[in-house]
Amino acid sequence: MSKQPQKNKNFVPSRRSFLQGGLTAAGGAAVAAIGGGAALAAGTPDPAITELKDWNQYSGPGVDAAPYGVPSPFEAHVVRRDVPWLTADPISSINFTPLHELDGIITPNGLCFERHHSGVAEVDPAEHRLMINGLVDKPLVFTMQDLMRFPRENRVYFLECAANSGMEWRGAQLNGCQFTHGMLHNVMYTGVRLRTLLEEAGVKPAGKWILAEGADASGMGRSIPIEKALDDCLVAFKMNGEALRPEQGYPVRLCVPGWEGNMWVKWLRRIEVGDKPWQLREETSKYTDLMPDGRARRFTWAMDVKSVITNPSPQAPITHGRGHTIITGVAWSGHGKIKRVDVSIDGGRNWQHARIDGPSLSRSLHRFYYEFNWDGSPLYLQSRAIDEQGYVQPTKDALRAARGDNSIYHNNGIQTWYLKSNGEAENVEVS
Amino acid sequence: MSKFLKFTASIVLLGAAWATNANAQDADAGEKVFRKCAACHAVGEGAKNKVGPELNEIFGRVAGSLEDFKYSKAMTKAGEEGLVWDHDSLTEYLAKPRDYVKGTKMAFAGLKKDDEIANVIAYLATFSESAEQAAAESESAPAAAPVETASAAEPAVNAADAVIPEHGVYHLGREALPEEIAAWDIDVRPDGVGLPVGSGTVADGGVLYDENCAVCHGVFGEGEGRWPVLSGGFDTLTADRPVKTIGSYWPFASTIFDYVHRAMPFGNARSLSADQTYAITAYLLYLNDIVTEEDFELSNETFSEISLPNEENFYPDDRLEEANFATNVEPCMENCGDGPAEIVMRARILDVTPDGDEENGAGGID
Numbered sequence: 001m002s003k004q005p006q007k008n009k010n011f012v013p014s015r016r017s018f019l020q021g022g023l024t025a026a027g028g029a030a031v032a033a034i035g036g037g038a039a040l041a042a043g044t045p046d047p048a049i050t051e052l053k054d055w056n057q058y059s060g061p062g063v064d065a066a067p068y069g070v071p072s073p074f075e076a077h078v079v080r081r082d083v084p085w086l087t088a089d090p091i092s093s094i095n096f097t098p099l100h101e102l103d104g105i106i107t108p109n110g111l112c113f114e115r116h117h118s119g120v121a122e123v124d125p126a127e128h129r130l131m132i133n134g135l136v137d138k139p140l141v142f143t144m145q146d147l148m149r150f151p152r153e154n155r156v157y158f159l160e161c162a163a164n165s166g167m168e169w170r171g172a173q174l175n176g177c178q179f180t181h182g183m184l185h186n187v188m189y190t191g192v193r194l195r196t197l198l199e200e201a202g203v204k205p206a207g208k209w210i211l212a213e214g215a216d217a218s219g220m221g222r223s224i225p226i227e228k229a230l231d232d233c234l235v236a237f238k239m240n241g242e243a244l245r246p247e248q249g250y251p252v253r254l255c256v257p258g259w260e261g262n263m264w265v266k267w268l269r270r271i272e273v274g275d276k277p278w279q280l281r282e283e284t285s286k287y288t289d290l291m292p293d294g295r296a297r298r299f300t301w302a303m304d305v306k307s308v309i310t311n312p313s314p315q316a317p318i319t320h321g322r323g324h325t326i327i328t329g330v331a332w333s334g335h336g337k338i339k340r341v342d343v344s345i346d347g348g349r350n351w352q353h354a355r356i357d358g359p360s361l362s363r364s365l366h367r368f369y370y371e372f373n374w375d376g377s378p379l380y381l382q383s384r385a386i387d388e389q390g391y392v393q394p395t396k397d398a399l400r401a402a403r404g405d406n407s408i409y410h411n412n413g414i415q416t417w418y419l420k421s422n423g424e425a426e427n428v429e430v431s
Numbered sequence: 432m433s434k435f436l437k438f439t440a441s442i443v444l445l446g447a448a449w450a451t452n453a454n455a456q457d458a459d460a461g462e463k464v465f466r467k468c469a470a471c472h473a474v475g476e477g478a479k480n481k482v483g484p485e486l487n488e489i490f491g492r493v494a495g496s497l498e499d500f501k502y503s504k505a506m507t508k509a510g511e512e513g514l515v516w517d518h519d520s521l522t523e524y525l526a527k528p529r530d531y532v533k534g535t536k537m538a539f540a541g542l543k544k545d546d547e548i549a550n551v552i553a554y555l556a557t558f559s560e561s562a563e564q565a566a567a568e569s570e571s572a573p574a575a576a577p578v579e580t581a582s583a584a585e586p587a588v589n590a591a592d593a594v595i596p597e598h599g600v601y602h603l604g605r606e607a608l609p610e611e612i613a614a615w616d617i618d619v620r621p622d623g624v625g626l627p628v629g630s631g632t633v634a635d636g637g638v639l640y641d642e643n644c645a646v647c648h649g650v651f652g653e654g655e656g657r658w659p660v661l662s663g664g665f666d667t668l669t670a671d672r673p674v675k676t677i678g679s680y681w682p683f684a685s686t687i688f689d690y691v692h693r694a695m696p697f698g699n700a701r702s703l704s705a706d707q708t709y710a711i712t713a714y715l716l717y718l719n720d721i722v723t724e725e726d727f728e729l730s731n732e733t734f735s736e737i738s739l740p741n742e743e744n745f746y747p748d749d750r751l752e753e754a755n756f757a758t759n760v761e762p763c764m765e766n767c768g769d770g771p772a773e774i775v776m777r778a779r780i781l782d783v784t785p786d787g788d789e790e791n792g793a794g795g796i797d
Binding site for chain 2: 086218274293418426430
């Protein structure tokens with residue numbers, strides 16, 4: 001366990017710290033230099049093979065050494081990280097999913113980014129209630145046990161904060177896809193359709209909106225049109241098979257598939273049905289998009305088609321030198337499935353189709369790969385997703401032309417990584 | 432200790448649970464299940480050994496112990512090692528006979544359904560005095576065997592006694608009481624719906640603001656550190672760095688009341704009374720020049736007089752009208768753009784990626 005580079009609690013492998021030796025976090029001496037593995041093959045026997053290892057000789061821990069299993073100590077660097085200067089206080093703040101350390105489409109529960117407005121509510125499920133009131137035939141109260149007696153469904157959905165990539169509106173700023181794109185996770189939820197609960201209470205004809213409200217100390221609340229509430233919204237109590245994590249809204253949260261993460265109210269305790277939107281703080285002073293003319297869009301709910309290359313990226317340089325190389329990343333759209341992902345290695349001048357592998361589900365992450373023979377020359381790596389509605393991920397310049405620099409939210413522009421000859425990657429924008 | 436004794440010791444809890452459920456088993460149904468067994472086994476008055484041993488008084492019988500039946504060596508050995516037929520051992524055996532007693536000559540593959548097993552055992556129990564007695568004992572002393580099921584569920588009430596509401600489709604949950612709705616439904620809309628009865632003046636609000644709010648939001652609402660700026664910022668929405676405040680940006684005054692009442696002060700939410708919230712809201716309107724008199728009193732009566740200057744500048748999402756949302760346009764695949772790509776912006780220039788340095792980037796989230 002002492003092999004981890006635990007310099008300090010806040011160690012973050014940025015571009016600079018990588019050069020200073022942070023690369024050892026990736027697994028030891030083999031990545032100390034480009035071509036290190038190849039050099040060993042030139043005639044020197046590999047001690048990884050010729051020397052007896054502890055794990056090869058001595059018995060390891062027995063069962064139940066960790067009744068709830070944890071990752072290998074060699075993966076200790078795979079954690080959520082925050083950007084302290086973004087917010088006033090960690091209690092009302094955000095951290096980021098380490099996208100560059102993950103593969104496939106599912107985000108492990110402990111790595112799903114956190115966004116709280118008054119910290120993590122520690123809710124006793126025995127004392128948690130979900131109330132439905134307002135324009136309904138009969139206002140109702142459900143216990144958790146009541147909720148679990150409704151017909152359940154299992155659905156995989158991405159959740160993306162509307163502010164994901166928001167710090168990049170004015171130009172390249174943060175070196176790492178964890179920081180530029182990590183307000184994102186993808187989870188299989190088990191829950192009950194919100195529609196089922198609303199029908200149990202009976203929505204009156206005048207009911208056109210719902211208010212979803214959380215039990216946390218921020219009393220998080222968002223207005224949602226009844227059409228969406230009766231469509232695919234899910235009241236979820238399990239994520240990836242186990243109970244929701246406290247930081248994800250234990251014991252129950254709302255899923256609003258394809259729409260901005262702020263609406264996925266955690267610690268969900270109340271649904272009110274009304275005839276108008278409530279215009280609460282998070283849908284007026286926040287999560288509205290300021291346009292160049294000084295006016296502002298409201299109710300910008302859907303998350304548009306988007307993708308990012310997760311490897312290589314500034315936190316995940318290429319350490320193997322030229323030759324067969326895998327580019328991988330994720331793509332998603334709030335408008336449905338991803339139809340296609342294109343990859344460019346020359347800054348968008350020429351594009352090739354990437355290979356999508358794994359489940360292709362509506363409003364879920366898609367994993368893509370592009371394999372090629374890298375000659376070691378510098379590259380400008382980009383990915384561009386197209387969804388089943390035919391929407392094409394735009395360039396950042398196209399977004400700025402339409403929205404200016406100050407809209408903060410809904411930046412789905414194409415990301416460029418500058419891959420250098422030494423395998424490092426940097427967040428840049430190109431002409 | 433033989434494997435059968437170990438097994439018996441380990442399923443004491445299961446046995447207790449079974450005993451309380453004894454009545455739920457159906458001996459009549461078990462008689463039908465027993466038809467699968469009857470080709471080889473007899474039970475009841477005058478039953479004789481057939482291909483398999485007769486099964487009268489099977490409960491409490493040591494396995495392989497009938498003197499006039501020729502058992503497999505495995506079954507005889509199991510009996511010598513302590514296997515006694517009871518509810519638990521029969522349950523295991525009948526599910527997978529050849530797994531439970533390896534080498535048994537009973538060719539039957541086993542009963543697949545748990546209720547079939549339970550029912551056929553209940554049927555066999557009617558021909559065993561010791562089993563009948565055990566069932567009677569468990570019935571007469573139900574409190575002696577508290578149900579400790581593995582799921583740690585709450586002790587079940589008698590399911591048949593549960594009251595089923597009439598509402599809805601699934602008849603789940605219960606009606607919310609008016610007091611409960613009042614306790615949680617504190618939201619306030621721009622049209623004033625939800626405003627509680629109460630009032631507070633700008634002057635009162637100033638005192639409360641200084642005590643509760645200024646530490647983060649600044650004495651004049653200018654914001655400390657990265658805490659939200661609440662006042663000023665007029666005419667900055669088209670500027671390079673807009674300052675979005677109540678006065679410059681927020682569309683509705685109701686949002687102030689709602690948010691302060693539900694979520695402020697930070698770390699001590701829901702601690703302000705309705706009157707205090709009216710007062711603080713009035714003071715925030717004053718800091719933003721929306722009201723100008725210190726004796727202005729905001730109340731549920733006067734609330735409708737207030738409007739914020741930026742209300743008309745919000746409009747519904749129209750992203751789909753942007754050029755880049757045109758659908759089914761095949762994007763350029765080859766020789767796109769003018770000449771080779773060149774870097775126009777680098778993150779390393781700003782270098783605000785967190786790595787321990789105290790550098791701050793542009794833009795914030797709050």
